[in-house]
Amino acid sequence: MKRLLSFGRCCARVALLSVVAFGGAALAQSPTWPYAIASGSQRLALMALLRDQPAGADAVTAGLIAAQGFAPDAGADLSWSVVPGVAWEDNLNGGIPAQSLRLYGLNFVIDEASRAKSGLTPTLSMGISARKTLAPGAVVQVYALASGAYSLDHHLGKADIVMGACSGHSLEADWFMDICLRQTRRLRDLGNTTERLYSVGFEKLLALGNSLHSVTIRPQIEEVDRRARPMIGMDWVGIYPDLGILSLSVLGGPAPAGYGGVTGFASIGIKRDLLGAVTGVSLSAETAAGQSYLGLAREDETYTLRLSRQMGQWGDAQVGYRKRLSSIPGFEDTAFLLGFDFKGWDG
Numbered sequence: 241m242k243r244l245l246s247f248g249r250c251c252a253r254v255a256l257l258s259v260v261a262f263g264g265a266a267l268a269q270s271p272t273w274p275y276a277i278a279s280g281s282q283r284l285a286l287m288a289l290l291r292d293q294p295a296g297a298d299a300v301t302a303g304l305i306a307a308q309g310f311a312p313d314a315g316a317d318l319s320w321s322v323v324p325g326v327a328w329e330d331n332l333n334g335g336i337p338a339q340s341l342r343l344y345g346l347n348f349v350i351d352e353a354s355r356a357k358s359g360l361t362p363t364l365s366m367g368i369s370a371r372k373t374l375a376p377g378a379v380v381q382v383y384a385l386a387s388g389a390y391s392l393d394h395h396l397g398k399a400d401i402v403m404g405a406c407s408g409h410s411l412e413a414d415w416f417m418d419i420c421l422r423q424t425r426r427l428r429d430l431g432n433t434t435e436r437l438y439s440v441g442f443e444k445l446l447a448l449g450n451s452l453h454s455v456t457i458r459p460q461i462e463e464v465d466r467r468a469r470p471m472i473g474m475d476w477v478g479i480y481p482d483l484g485i486l487s488l489s490v491l492g493g494p495a496p497a498g499y500g501g502v503t504g505f506a507s508i509g510i511k512r513d514l515l516g517a518v519t520g521v522s523l524s525a526e527t528a529a530g531q532s533y534l535g536l537a538r539e540d541e542t543y544t545l546r547l548s549r550q551m552g553q554w555g556d557a558q559v560g561y562r563k564r565l566s567s568i569p570g571f572e573d574t575a576f577l578l579g580f581d582f583k584g585w586d587g
Contacts, residue, residue: 270481272452279485282307284454309379317371323584325363329389330575331356332396334428338570343534361389377410401425416443436463452479464499484512496530503527520548539567555582
């Protein structure tokens with residue numbers, strides 16, 4: 241109720257947002273808000289709800305207004321989630337996915353302990369976040385995430401621990417800036433790594449006809465075990481009421497020194513309601529470099545096709561296929577992807 245009351249006090253700010261972003265307050269012929277909410281973007285969801293004004297959505301709209309910092313007296317917000325699942329892990333231990341490597345015409349046999357271990361594993365993800373409005377249109381959020389998987393067949397586990405903070409700022413009615421830092425600790429049987437990411441994202445929201453769009457440019461610095469390199473990414477999300485959610489992401493940067501990392505990435509995807517459930521398809525291509533073996537540089541190309549679908553109230557299922565090509569024979573492989581995330585709990 242407090243957030244609903246705050247809605248009235250910040251309506252002038254929100255009115256500016258809707259007028260500038262949409263060129264007026266005319267309602268869309270077809271509603272965009274269901275797909276906007278399904279996209280996972282709070283800003284697109286708020287944009288769609290303000291334009292479509294669906295009945296019974298006042299509480300959701302007020303909550304999104306508070307989340308974007310347009311309700312300064314909303315107070316701090318704490319949220320958490322626990323999500324169990326099951327997945328096929330093709331490299332639990334961070335090993336080499338080959339029995340041998342061929343270098344300079346010679347075969348080098350990989351010992352059993354250093355080979356990649358795969359199998360069907362139960363998974364668990366837990367997260368907690370806190371958000372606080374600093375000023376009108378300015379929000380800071382801190383979060384911590386932990387995810388893990390364990391194979392009963394191999395008696396091996398893996399875990400990722402993520403901590404981060406972001407500050408979001410409304411620059412103008414349809415422009416936003418996000419300043420973020422994130423640290424990830426990856427724990428594997430054959431070695432652990434610490435990754436840090438520092439990014440500044442500039443996002444623009446716009447409406448074209450009956451569709452809504454988000455375009456983000458994100459320069460960033462990636463640091464792996466204290467070795468850093470610059471990168472830049474771009475993301476586009478389009479909400480089409482009769483088509484669904486379209487997305488495009490690209491990322492590029494120089495080859496890292498002394499460790500394997502992505503040098504180029506591109507992904508396209510579509511998600512829409514199909515036979516009563518939200519279903520998505522995505523296709524991605526990735527290049528990686530940075531590692532070398534006996535002075536021979538390794539360069540990989542990876543192509544991935546994924547299909548996801550909501551399974552009623554149970555959760556989300558994912559299947560896919562991945563093919564990797566490598567400049568070093570032995571690192572080439574194919575894999576079928578399989579996973580299921582149960583609905584879990586949140587608060």
